[in-house]
Amino acid sequence: xxxxxxxxxxxxxxxxxxxxxxxxxxASGLPHIQQYSSSSSSSTEEESMTSPEGGARMxxxxxxxxxxAEAHDKFMADQIxxxxxxxxxxxxxxxxxxxxxTQEDIDAAIQYLLPSGLFELTARPAMxxxxxxxxxKKAAEFxxxxxPFHTFFYTGYPAYYQALHDLGKTMISLDxxxxxxxxxxxxxxxxxFNCGGSEWVSKAELSNKFLEELHxxxxxxxxxxxxxxxxxxxxxxAQDFIMRFRKVVITTQNKEEIPKLMYTAEGIPYMTGxxxxxxxxxxxxxYGRGSGKIxxxxxxxxxxxxxxxxxxxxxxLQFTNLLGKVDLVANVTGAGLSSSAGAIRxxxxxxxxxxxxxxxxxxxxxxGLLSKDFRVKERKKPGQKGARAKFTWxxx
Amino acid sequence: MAPSAxxxxxLLRGLAGRHGGCGAALxxxxxxxxxxxxxxxxPRAPRTSLTSPVEHTAEQRGLWYTLQPGVVQRLFSQGGxxxxxxxxxxxxxxxxLMVRQPSLTLMDFIRRSDLSLPPNKFLxxxxxxxxxxxxxxxxxSTSPGPRSGGGTSRRWLPSATIEGQYDxxxxxxxxxxxxKTQNAELLKTLQLVTQERYIWSRREVTExxxxxxxxxxxxxxxxxYSTDCVLALTSELKRHATEGRCKVAVVVDGINxxxxxxxxxxxxxxxxxxxxxxxxxxxxxxLFKSDWKNGIVVGSIDSxxxxxxxxxxxxxxxxxxxxxxxxxxxxxxxxxxxxxDLEMRSAIDYYLDRHWLQNPQxxxxxxxxxxxxxxAHNPYLLxxxxxxx
Numbered sequence: 001x002x003x004x005x006x007x008x009x010x011x012x013x014x015x016x017x018x019x020x021x022x023x024x025x026x027a028s029g030l031p032h033i034q035q036y037s038s039s040s041s042s043s044t045e046e047e048s049m050t051s052p053e054g055g056a057r058m059x060x061x062x063x064x065x066x067x068x069a070e071a072h073d074k075f076m077a078d079q080i081x082x083x084x085x086x087x088x089x090x091x092x093x094x095x096x097x098x099x100x101x102t103q104e105d106i107d108a109a110i111q112y113l114l115p116s117g118l119f120e121l122t123a124r125p126a127m128x129x130x131x132x133x134x135x136x137k138k139a140a141e142f143x144x145x146x147x148p149f150h151t152f153f154y155t156g157y158p159a160y161y162q163a164l165h166d167l168g169k170t171m172i173s174l175d176x177x178x179x180x181x182x183x184x185x186x187x188x189x190x191x192x193f194n195c196g197g198s199e200w201v202s203k204a205e206l207s208n209k210f211l212e213e214l215h216x217x218x219x220x221x222x223x224x225x226x227x228x229x230x231x232x233x234x235x236x237x238a239q240d241f242i243m244r245f246r247k248v249v250i251t252t253q254n255k256e257e258i259p260k261l262m263y264t265a266e267g268i269p270y271m272t273g274x275x276x277x278x279x280x281x282x283x284x285x286x287y288g289r290g291s292g293k294i295x296x297x298x299x300x301x302x303x304x305x306x307x308x309x310x311x312x313x314x315x316x317l318q319f320t321n322l323l324g325k326v327d328l329v330a331n332v333t334g335a336g337l338s339s340s341a342g343a344i345r346x347x348x349x350x351x352x353x354x355x356x357x358x359x360x361x362x363x364x365x366x367x368g369l370l371s372k373d374f375r376v377k378e379r380k381k382p383g384q385k386g387a388r389a390k391f392t393w394x395x396x
Numbered sequence: 397m398a399p400s401a402x403x404x405x406x407l408l409r410g411l412a413g414r415h416g417g418c419g420a421a422l423x424x425x426x427x428x429x430x431x432x433x434x435x436x437x438x439p440r441a442p443r444t445s446l447t448s449p450v451e452h453t454a455e456q457r458g459l460w461y462t463l464q465p466g467v468v469q470r471l472f473s474q475g476g477x478x479x480x481x482x483x484x485x486x487x488x489x490x491x492x493l494m495v496r497q498p499s500l501t502l503m504d505f506i507r508r509s510d511l512s513l514p515p516n517k518f519l520x521x522x523x524x525x526x527x528x529x530x531x532x533x534x535x536x537s538t539s540p541g542p543r544s545g546g547g548t549s550r551r552w553l554p555s556a557t558i559e560g561q562y563d564x565x566x567x568x569x570x571x572x573x574x575x576k577t578q579n580a581e582l583l584k585t586l587q588l589v590t591q592e593r594y595i596w597s598r599r600e601v602t603e604x605x606x607x608x609x610x611x612x613x614x615x616x617x618x619x620x621y622s623t624d625c626v627l628a629l630t631s632e633l634k635r636h637a638t639e640g641r642c643k644v645a646v647v648v649d650g651i652n653x654x655x656x657x658x659x660x661x662x663x664x665x666x667x668x669x670x671x672x673x674x675x676x677x678x679x680x681x682x683l684f685k686s687d688w689k690n691g692i693v694v695g696s697i698d699s700x701x702x703x704x705x706x707x708x709x710x711x712x713x714x715x716x717x718x719x720x721x722x723x724x725x726x727x728x729x730x731x732x733x734x735x736x737d738l739e740m741r742s743a744i745d746y747y748l749d750r751h752w753l754q755n756p757q758x759x760x761x762x763x764x765x766x767x768x769x770x771x772a773h774n775p776y777l778l779x780x781x782x783x784x785x
Contacts, residue, residue, distance in 0.1 A: 292768065292769060294772075300772045301770070301771075301772035302772050307770065307780075310769075310770050311770065317769070318765075318766055318769075323762065323765045323766060323769055
């Protein structure tokens with residue numbers, strides 16, 4: 001970076017004269033040298049300045065670049081120092097050990113101290129490491145003389161093509177290994193890379209990784225090439241390389257623990273479940289070894305006059321084929337018969353999880369029995385008659 | 397949860413509600429794996445050939461018996477039987493009832509009643525839809541006596557003969573017509589005659605020793621005097637029964653109607669009428685007293701026969717109120733419960749036999765359990781649930 005350049009300048013004793021025309025790229029903010037003419041004789045277009053150290057002479061643009069880089073470094077260092085101090089303060093506030101206060105702890109503490117009900121999660125208060133907050137920039141791509149460090153600099157996407165180059169080399173080495181194995185007549189079971197549990201990074205993530213703005217065609221070609229690598233029979237040997245470009249997929253289903261059945265004094269198994277729907281809450285106890293009795297707030301099924309509500313209560317039992325084999329005792333509070341029925345249905349289904357096996361639980365989940373119905377009445381908006389209904393529109 | 401996932405995919409309702417008669421093809425797709433079996437063979441309704449409830453014993457419990465044609469005709473012509481039941485009988489092309497424990501108990505009690513003592517009063521009570529009215533229908537189909545309905549009155553008039561009381565001409569006429577349908581032959585056979593002189597007006601007089609049939613005809617013909625005719629008739633019957641010339645069975649559906657403190661009617665000064673001034677009521681209520689013999693009283697205590705605010709409980713003391721309780725006490729209460737497992741099975745078998753349940757899974761084990769759960773084992777609710785299936 002700029003510090004490297006600075007060191008280089010200080011160490012080198014030769015005066016480097018650069019006469020070149022510089023056309024700054026406004027977008028990147030980095031000087032992009034398009035034309036290099038090395039002539040020791042002074043030219044009319046010479047723009048040179050002495051460096052602040054009074055050592056090597058470099059162009060204005062290079063100097064500006066160096067200053068910018070240094071400023072950015074300093075800025076980031078300051079931000080990181082502030083962040084660290086803030087992290088320690090936060091740990092003290094929460095009564096935790098500042099040494100072992102991780103980013104997850106920070107997130108939890110912020111959520112506790114500054115609770116927010118905003119629907120847009122990125123708008124909520126957060127305290128992240130500055131490197132996650134501020135956009136990363138590429139390090140210096142060329143030295144003081146304008147010679148690029150990376151061989152592929154002039155492709156415009158050096159990191160991308162480097163990755164492809166590495167891919168090619170990996171493929172060749174895998175082929176060589178395969179040939180050796182075949183030559184030695186070693187019969188191996190397939191050592192192909194296991195794609196399960198991970199997926200390719202997206203185009204945006206790949207661009208961030210390389211810090212280069214890739215086009216769609218770049219991304220597609222890259223993924224196609226990587227897929228060919230994965231298809232190689234010995235691709236597991238290149239696991240590290242492949243996993244650089246794959247992300248582990250977090251399973252959406254959290255393995256929540258299904259509570260175990262409890263037993264009454266007489267030895268009858270039972271389980272309680274609670275469910276909510278709109279503003280109604282229901283607590284249901286399901287007793288095993290039953291005869292199909294259903295009790296709701298002390299009454300039988302006639303508590304619900306409408307057949308739809310009765311069907312809702314019966315549905316989890318019928319689905320798991322436990323209708324007539326278990327007894328149900330439900331207590332429901334809150335107004336609304338239809339929402340009571342929905343709350344009882346959810347509570348019953350959650351209680352029945354303890355009575356059924358894994359396969360049936362999965363089926364219940366797919367049937368939507370275990371999901372809370374989060375629909376509530378939408379608020380009325382000002383200037384409208386209701387939540388969605390507008391006032392009568394008058395043309396004039 | 398998406399609305400589509402929330403819609404109950406039940407075996408029975410989820411199909412018929414939307415696609416009517418094409419449930420069979422869709423049914424196989426919609427059901428859960430456990431229940432998607434081949435439809436069970438259609439069962440035959442468990443029937444008994446004994447058509448008279450008098451002959452039924454505990455062995456016939458849960459079986460269906462067909463009512464005799466004469467009885468059927470009587471049922472259809474008189475009131476007091478639920479209209480829905482009559483419609484169902486027409487659909488099924490037969491009139492069948494299930495033998496249930498309360499009817500067996502009632503028949504047994506009637507058989508063992510000592511008719512030389514004041515009449516036993518058997519009152520059926522139970523929750524709505526358990527079968528009080530139909531039990532009465534079944535038992536009264538054999539009884540030769542008059543049957544009165546505790547129906548709603550529509551028109552009322554101040555009494556023609558008794559001051560301060562009120563008549564119900566149209567209802568009295570209807571009742572007399574029903575009485576005639578049921579009992580005309582019996583009256584002729586028994587040759588019951590009036591024992592008093594009844595003066596209706598200056599020119600209309602009924603002399604003693606007039607056949608009761610003529611009294612009935614008079615009441616039917618002259619609506620003005622029909623209520624008083626009913627009063628006369630019931631008094632005469634009471635007397636004849638006490639003297640041993642006939643046996644009288646009084647069957648009342650909704651006996652608690654007689655003892656409500658208010659009726660629907662308002663006087664000119666907008667106060668609600670007290671039913672104790674209704675002559676028609678009085679003529680029947682005198683039959684509930686214990687001052688005659690050779691008779692029985694069978695009634696049902698129905699919460700629907702009370703006003704809307706007095707229906708919280710189905711128990712006799714609550715529904716009869718103090719007045720009714722004192723008037724009817726002592727009586728023998730016969731509780732009527734919801735269907736038990738045997739009866740539920742029998743009822744569903746009957747519906748399947750009559751091709752009423754079209755869904756292929758209705759007769760399956762899971763289908764039956766579902767019907768039982770949705771109807772809370774109640775006969776009336778079962779009928780309602782099975783209607784669209």
